[in-house]
Amino acid sequence: MIKIVFFGTPDIGLKSLDYLYNSDEIDVLAVVTQPDKPAGRGHKLQSSPIKKYAIEHNLAVFTPKSIRKEPDIIEALKKLEPDFFVTFAFGQILSQEVLDIPKYETINLHASLLPKYRGANPIQRAIINGDKETGICTMITELGLDCGDICQKLVIPISDNMNCGELWDEIAQKSPKMIEETLISLKNGTLSPEKQCEDGVCMANKITKEECRIDWSKSNVDLHNLVRGVCRSPSAYFDFKGRTIKIIESLPVEGKGSEGEIINYSKNGVDIACAKGALRLIKVKPEGKGEMMATDWYNGVKK
Numbered sequence: 001m002i003k004i005v006f007f008g009t010p011d012i013g014l015k016s017l018d019y020l021y022n023s024d025e026i027d028v029l030a031v032v033t034q035p036d037k038p039a040g041r042g043h044k045l046q047s048s049p050i051k052k053y054a055i056e057h058n059l060a061v062f063t064p065k066s067i068r069k070e071p072d073i074i075e076a077l078k079k080l081e082p083d084f085f086v087t088f089a090f091g092q093i094l095s096q097e098v099l100d101i102p103k104y105e106t107i108n109l110h111a112s113l114l115p116k117y118r119g120a121n122p123i124q125r126a127i128i129n130g131d132k133e134t135g136i137c138t139m140i141t142e143l144g145l146d147c148g149d150i151c152q153k154l155v156i157p158i159s160d161n162m163n164c165g166e167l168w169d170e171i172a173q174k175s176p177k178m179i180e181e182t183l184i185s186l187k188n189g190t191l192s193p194e195k196q197c198e199d200g201v202c203m204a205n206k207i208t209k210e211e212c213r214i215d216w217s218k219s220n221v222d223l224h225n226l227v228r229g230v231c232r233s234p235s236a237y238f239d240f241k242g243r244t245i246k247i248i249e250s251l252p253v254e255g256k257g258s259e260g261e262i263i264n265y266s267k268n269g270v271d272i273a274c275a276k277g278a279l280r281l282i283k284v285k286p287e288g289k290g291e292m293m294a295t296d297w298y299n300g301v302k303k
Contacts, residue, residue, distance in 0.1 A: 001027040002183050003083045005102075007090040009034045011049040012172045016088055016109065019176030021057060025184055029080045030060035032067065034091050068095040077101050084183055087141060088175065096143055104186060106141040109179055111171050113153060114139065115196045117204035118146035123171065124164050125204040128229035130221070133157050134167070136175055138182040140193050145203075149193035151182045161251070163228035207234065214238040216260035220252035220277035227279075235285065241301060248291055249283035262298070270294040 006017050006028055020026045031054040036045040047055075054061045062077070064070040078101050085106040087094070099106050112122035113135040126134040135155045140148040156170055185191035212230050214223060214237065227236045227250040235246040238260075255271050255278025257263040264271040269280040281294035286301075 001025065002187055003027045003029055003081070004086050004183065005030045005032060005077060005080060005082045005084075006050070007032040007085060007087040008050045009048045009091045010089050012111075012168055013088040013109075013175075014049055014053060015172050016086075016176040016179055017050060017053055020086070020180060021059075023180055026180060028059060029082055030054075030062065030077070032062045032064065032073075032077075032090070035063045035065055064092070067092055067098055074098060074101070083187065085141075086179060086183070088179070094141065099141060099143070107151065107179065107182055107186070108139050108141045108146070108148070109175050110137045110139055110146055112204065113137065113155065114146060114150060115198065115201040117202060119204040120206045122204040123167050124207055124229045124232075126158060126229075127162070127164055127167065128225050130225045131158055136171055136178060138178055139196075147196060149195055151186065151191060151193045152178055154178060161228065163231045163249075165232045168232065209234055212236050214247070216272065217275045220255075220274045220279045223274060223279045224250050224252045244287040245297070246285040247281055247283075248285055249281075251280040251282060253278050253280045265295060265298050265302075267295055270298045 002025055004020065004026060006020065008017060021028045031050055033048045033050040036047050038044060039046040051061055051063065062073045064073050067073060074097060082101065083103045085102050087106060088109040094106065110122065112126065114137045117125050133155055135153055137153050138151040139146070140151065142148040154174060156174065158167060182191065207230060212226070212234055227247045230236055231248055235248065237244050237246045251269070253271060255263050255273055257273030259273055259275060261273045262270060263273050263278060269282045271278040271280050283291055284294045284297050285291045286297055
């Protein structure tokens with residue numbers, strides 16, 4: 001059995017953790033995840049999806065605020081004597097002291113075709129930039145941002161209307177087996193990681209609220225890419241009569257008019273003119289309200 005500790009936080013890693021937990025080849029010794037955080041209108045503390053899974057399956061759980069600065073947790077991990085650490089969207093940078101704990105390596109699952117989109121938001125950036133494909137990599141974690149040797153890669157196509165939630169689910173589905181294969185092959189000595197090529201390096205920096213503001217002087221395709229790239233969070237938005245309107249679903253369509261002008265609405269949606277063509281709003285979330293069809297929203301505010 002290959003002994004591992006799994007590091008992860010959001011639900012994108014759940015299928016991988018479950019797959020490894022149920023694998024005949026893998027022994028999950030413990031889980032490391034982010035501390036509970038306030039969420040929702042009541043700001044009640046909520047555990048990460050990974051922590052909830054660990055508790056349900058009687059796995060030891062560590063929740064460091066910063067694992068590099070918590071010697072007690074580091075010592076506890078050393079005592080487990082793991083073969084590998086596996087990280088998947090953990091959300092903290094590991095120190096060399098932590099990386100040196102496993103017998104073999106720390107393996108990271110990164111949601112892009114490295115060296116493209118190193119950093120925090122590779123899924124969203126690929127869609128915002130209109131890429132036709134992305135992928136997943138397993139890599140050896142080193143000090144530095146997503147710069148380690150590549151173990152395995154898998155290409156994932158991005159259709160014109162795929163949103164970040166759908167791509168998130170696709171990556172979650174295809175990651176577990178790759179992680180297991182990487183661990184087994186590294187331990188058996190049948191896989192030789194390759195150095196990352198430095199050509200084509202680009203960063204997937206954290207998405208800011210300001211860059212999610214709709215700029216109607218852009219093309220309809222560019223705005224549609226933004227909408228589908230950030231629909232999971234924080235969402236593209238614009239202001240209408242002093243209220244913030246988040247766009248959850250859109251479609252680029254033909255149309256002419258002044259930039260930002262509503263030029264048509266029907267049961268299919270609300271069309272707003274852009275520098276090129278128009279953006280059809282299909283589903284929106286008005287400030288202070290839940291998600292609704294764009295036509296229903298517009299019927300309530302057009303007077």
